[in-house]
Amino acid sequence: MNKETISFAITNEQVAEIIAFYDRYQRINNGEYIVFQADYNQILITIYKNNKGKHKITFVGIDALLEAKKWNNDIEINKVKVVKEPIGWQCFSNQIGSDEVGVGDFFLPLIVVAAFVRGRDIPILEKFGVKDSKRLTDERIREIVPPLLKVFKVSKLTISNEKYNEVIAKGENLNSVKAKMHNRALLNLLKQFPDTKNIFVDQFVGESKYFSYLNDPNEPHVLNIVFKTKGESYYPCVALASVVARYAFLLEKDKLDKKYKTSFPFGAGSLVDKFALKFIKKHGKEEFDKLCKQNFANYKRIISND
Numbered sequence: 001m002n003k004e005t006i007s008f009a010i011t012n013e014q015v016a017e018i019i020a021f022y023d024r025y026q027r028i029n030n031g032e033y034i035v036f037q038a039d040y041n042q043i044l045i046t047i048y049k050n051n052k053g054k055h056k057i058t059f060v061g062i063d064a065l066l067e068a069k070k071w072n073n074d075i076e077i078n079k080v081k082v083v084k085e086p087i088g089w090q091c092f093s094n095q096i097g098s099d100e101v102g103v104g105d106f107f108l109p110l111i112v113v114a115a116f117v118r119g120r121d122i123p124i125l126e127k128f129g130v131k132d133s134k135r136l137t138d139e140r141i142r143e144i145v146p147p148l149l150k151v152f153k154v155s156k157l158t159i160s161n162e163k164y165n166e167v168i169a170k171g172e173n174l175n176s177v178k179a180k181m182h183n184r185a186l187l188n189l190l191k192q193f194p195d196t197k198n199i200f201v202d203q204f205v206g207e208s209k210y211f212s213y214l215n216d217p218n219e220p221h222v223l224n225i226v227f228k229t230k231g232e233s234y235y236p237c238v239a240l241a242s243v244v245a246r247y248a249f250l251l252e253k254d255k256l257d258k259k260y261k262t263s264f265p266f267g268a269g270s271l272v273d274k275f276a277l278k279f280i281k282k283h284g285k286e287e288f289d290k291l292c293k294q295n296f297a298n299y300k301r302i303i304s305n306d
Helices: 012-025 064-068 119-127 138-149 161-169 174-192 207-212 236-260 270-283 285-291 297-305
Strands: 003-010 034-040 043-049 055-061 081-083 095-101 110-117 153-159 198-202 225-228
Touching (some): 043 064, 055 064, 095 236, 110 119, 110 236, 119 236, 138 236, 153 161, 161 174, 161 285, 174 207, 207 225, 270 297
Antiparallel strands (some): 003 081, 034 043, 043 055, 095 110
């Protein structure tokens, strides 16, 4: 069956109502403009906020139209975009691919992982059910990644939010930071497996822009990359990188939760703002500044309300 994709504008009042309705189904999101995301009855529900403060919601999945009508009964069938499922993995030779997580998270760090997969080992990934990490539960990821790391080689890079704020203050932006991290992670594996010809990156920016960000003359550039959005649906190495990145992300959350004896929220929605204000009262602004991404809109809102 084909998926339906429905998208329409919503008001600020609807945003609060929708988040409250789907709150228990909330999941990790890593989009820069994503306010909230949830999996509900096999339908992916995402609320976006643009630079002008306007909100949009999308419903993606089988029978997504029926779910969307709960919030906009006037949506018409001719406004529904039907998209086909990806045909599956498209490369079965030795390969290296990279993906990242933490892009849309105010508190948790940005992590990039590159993974090397031999063609003969792809059945192992299939056996463990490796696919887009966003479709796997946190519990399942915690189960499958440790044994996978005994078989597959990966390169993991993590930039703390404190360091992230430093480089942003020096003129970098989110995509330039990501590009440099992807390049370094790929380089680390290519040094170990120099004969690998198939290189894939889960695309987050245009190819020319990606390479323009690699402006360090002392850093070699990995070339001949295939950039693909939702690359985890097409290439086993990107799928593995996605899952390992999510696993590392969960471990980072575990460390924060343990250190501060609380549960840090994912994403950058209104719940994050409320948590941040409580955190500042308990631990102080100086500690807060070390843990958050200060270029997020949340930061200005939180500081103004503190």
